Amino acid sequence: MSYSKKRYLTYLAITIIVFVMPFITINGNHLLLLSFDKMQFHFLGLVYNMNELYVMPFLLMLLFIGIFAMTAMFGRVWCGWACPQTIFRVVYRDLIESKILGLRRIKNKQKDIDYSKTSTKIKKYISLFIWGILSLVASMNFMWYFIPPTDFFTYLMNPQEHFFMIMFVISIALFLIYDIVFMKEHFCTYVCPYSRIQSALYDDDTKQVVYNTNRGGTIYENGAKSIFDVKQWSGNQECTTCEACVKVCPTHIDIRKGLQVECINCLECSDACSTVMGKLGKKSLIDWGSTNTVINKRRSPLFAMKNIVYMVSLLACILLALFFAGEKEDFLVNVNKTTKLYGIEESTVSNNYVLTVHNTNNKEKYTFAIEVLDPRFEVKRYRELVLEPKQRLKTVLILQTTRKLASTNKKDTPYKTKIKIFAKENKDISVIREISFMYPRRDLLK
Numbered sequence: 001m002s003y004s005k006k007r008y009l010t011y012l013a014i015t016i017i018v019f020v021m022p023f024i025t026i027n028g029n030h031l032l033l034l035s036f037d038k039m040q041f042h043f044l045g046l047v048y049n050m051n052e053l054y055v056m057p058f059l060l061m062l063l064f065i066g067i068f069a070m071t072a073m074f075g076r077v078w079c080g081w082a083c084p085q086t087i088f089r090v091v092y093r094d095l096i097e098s099k100i101l102g103l104r105r106i107k108n109k110q111k112d113i114d115y116s117k118t119s120t121k122i123k124k125y126i127s128l129f130i131w132g133i134l135s136l137v138a139s140m141n142f143m144w145y146f147i148p149p150t151d152f153f154t155y156l157m158n159p160q161e162h163f164f165m166i167m168f169v170i171s172i173a174l175f176l177i178y179d180i181v182f183m184k185e186h187f188c189t190y191v192c193p194y195s196r197i198q199s200a201l202y203d204d205d206t207k208q209v210v211y212n213t214n215r216g217g218t219i220y221e222n223g224a225k226s227i228f229d230v231k232q233w234s235g236n237q238e239c240t241t242c243e244a245c246v247k248v249c250p251t252h253i254d255i256r257k258g259l260q261v262e263c264i265n266c267l268e269c270s271d272a273c274s275t276v277m278g279k280l281g282k283k284s285l286i287d288w289g290s291t292n293t294v295i296n297k298r299r300s301p302l303f304a305m306k307n308i309v310y311m312v313s314l315l316a317c318i319l320l321a322l323f324f325a326g327e328k329e330d331f332l333v334n335v336n337k338t339t340k341l342y343g344i345e346e347s348t349v350s351n352n353y354v355l356t357v358h359n360t361n362n363k364e365k366y367t368f369a370i371e372v373l374d375p376r377f378e379v380k381r382y383r384e385l386v387l388e389p390k391q392r393l394k395t396v397l398i399l400q401t402t403r404k405l406a407s408t409n410k411k412d413t414p415y416k417t418k419i420k421i422f423a424k425e426n427k428d429i430s431v432i433r434e435i436s437f438m439y440p441r442r443d444l445l446k
């Protein structure tokens with residue numbers, strides 16, 4: 001199977017996964033959702049509220065380190081095989097313009113479209129209309145990772161109340177039209193920062209698109225302007241100068257001059273060369289491999305030091321993400337002290353707090369009680385909260401002490417203590433919070 005067919009199958013698989021994922025739920029929770037509306041992060045069926053987002057940094061680290069590791073070991077496979085920019089360009093250029101409307105040939109991406117004919121202009125407008133519809137669908141798909149599809153379509157029924165969301169979707173669609181139709185591959189070259197930093201990750205063991213100069217010869221050396229002017233050749237001079245690899249390149253480079261920053265590892269040049277050289281009974285002069293493997297004939301070890309470092313880093317991110325994901329609490333509790341520092345009644349000192357309890361469970365109703373884990377303090381006032389699934393309520397907690405705690409005549413003294421909030425229906429569902437109890441200075445006590 002050619003690299004092009006493998007890429008198309010990869011694009012199809014990625015498109016299906018990205019489009020379908022927002023509709024998949026586990027126990028009512030999404031596989032991946034960052035909801036600013038509900039201040040929640042859904043990941044693999046688990047829900048994390050804003051004060052539980054400690055798992056997010058490790059997922060972001062996993063993403064970025066993973067991209068760098070993939071680049072250092074396999075070249076720009078992200079750009080050629082998974083990047084949305086590349087996938088959208090293939091859909092517009094190769095499918096809509098070439099296959100459906102016949103405005104250009106897939107095997108010759110260098111030839112510009114001749115707009116002198118009226119029929120060609122009409123086809124161009126049709127291509128813009130089709131891509132406009134697809135851009136709108138893609139922008140909505142993007143929003144589904146921030147607003148669940150069910151809520152999204154409900155919001156569309158009230159455009160005046162959700163004007164910002166609608167304008168955001170339209171803005172993304174307009175950007176995709178401008179980017180894919182007009183900027184084309186210039187976005188990768190001049191805008192995308194990844195195309196600039198990726199070359200710093202390469203070495204002779206990195207897999208990439210390699211033109212075999214041992215077989216094909218060195219192109220344009222010694223100041224020559226064409227292949228026919230080359231005075232010094234290396235190897236067996238098997239290149240037929242058909243330039244099929246140049247015509248098919250979506251980023252308009254000549255791979256025979258060596259790897260360039262515009263190369264996205266799509267390997268269409270390798271397929272073109274395979275077709276031509278196959279007729280001569282020979283292998284392609286262009287291959288996907290490391291410089292050491294293809295040209296220097298040396299083995300490129302998979303477990304080189306840099307690869308081991310990347311693998312260990314990725315494993316650490318995965319383990320940390322799993323560890324913190326397991327630390328998810330069954331319900332959320334936020335304890336805030338009131339503006340009144342303390343109350344004094346004879347020999348009793350009290351502190352007031354406001355508790356916000358959020359039952360994050362999807363099905364169970366719980367009654368939440370309080371237990372003080374410090375014998376110096378006791379509960380003076382607390383109303384047990386009965387919370388339905390997903391319900392959040394506030395209540396007042398007053399702690400008091402009758403003991404003579406250590407204090408000074410100059411300032412108030414804070415004492416750290418812990419309280420346990422638990423569900424009476426299941427005491428294994430509990431949360432422990434550390435709070436500060438302010439004790440007045442000595443001259444205020446009787």
